[in-house]
Amino acid sequence: MEKRTGIDSGVELGTTIEVTELHDSVREDFGSPKFQKRLLLELQLAQQNALQNKLHITLNGTALNAQPIGLLASKSLKPVFIEEEFEVNNSVVFVKLYAGIAMPDPAKAGWYVYCNGRLILEADQTNVTGWRESGLESSEKDAGVQYHNDFARFRGYVYFESADTSKLPWNTTKTGVDVDTPIYRKVRGIMISAMTPVLGFLRKLTKEARETDETHFEEHVSRANLTAISELSTQTVFSYPEPPQDDKKPKPTMISFKRDPEEVKRVKEHLGVRTNREVGEKTYEYYMTMEEIQ
Incomplete structure (x- = not known):
């Protein structure tokens, strides 16, 4: 390990670790480019707080980049931001919690937990952060929701800070x-x-897209801007x-019925449509017209 200092001032510039x-x-x-890229991305994610605080980190000469963490927000769509202080055995632990939505990505959805700036839990979708897991019994007070890709937009961030690191909830x-x-x-x-x-x-956003022609929730999402959590x-x-x-x-009322797949395929071709939903709508419209139902 080598500490680098300024030539004249003697001011410490940083630390170089060479193995x-x-x-x-x-x-x-x-020696693998894939490994180096993965390591760079993992370090970048784990050290986001430090990078945003202007700490300069390089890996084999490649600088890590700060990527501000953000949530979609607008005047009508407002993410959660809570600040709390907890006294733990004569020490104080400061907590900042953010919860909201971002772009849909199942691999990034979930909770992120930081202790004194260090990422210790990434995109968690387990009972550790309050989700229900299949096969686990949950008490009434602990009844969370099991993760599903309908929740791929969810993002939650929790920051624990304390001068006494022994009071932080890390292993x-x-x-x-x-x-x-x-x-x-x-x-x-x-x-x-x-x-x-x-x-x-x-859930409402998904139901709206799948079961109705309405776009109320989707419009509010599309009008929201990705906002750095520090600005919330x-x-x-x-x-x-x-x-x-x-x-x-x-x-509107939903009508559902089942028919032979080959019959449905022929009806699609005859009507010039591609989806089962369109088949149902067109045949319903045809019936209303032919029976002169107003």
Whole structure:
């Protein structure tokens, strides 16, 4: 390990870590461009806080880039931002929690947990962060929702900060969450409460796209901008507008029936349509017209 200093001022510029004696298998890994790229991306993600605070990090001469974390937000679509302080055995733990939506990506959906700027849990979709897992029993108070790709837009971020690192909810190797710490149990409950309305919104967004011709929720999502979490205002509950109620206009009714696939295929060709939904709509319209039903 080598510390570099300025030539005249003696001011420390940084630290260089160089490892020269590697096992053959490790040397092969580091010689692989794919491994180097994956390592760069993992370091970039794990050190986002440090990078955003202007720390300069390079890997084999390649600089890591800061990629600000953001959530979709607008005047009508407001992500959760909660700040709390917890006293833990005469020490203070500061917590910042964010929850909302971003671009759909199942690999990135879930909770991200940081302790003193270090990422210790990435895109978690397990019971550790309040999701329900198949095969696990959940108590009434702990009844989360099982992850599904309908929730691919969900993002949650929790930051624990403390001068006393022993009070942070990480394990002994500082590579994961210690779920049994009192501070984490408290915050996990807040995470579930913050996540629930976001998932409710995503259910409505999915249902709207699959079952109706309405675009109310989708329009609000498309008008929202990806906003850095550092720019978000305090918001204890995820907020979004419900569609306006029109008492004069009854809600559409769904009609469903099954037919032989070959018959349906021939009807599609005859009507010049491609989907089963269009077959149903066209045949319904035909019946209404032929029977002169107003």
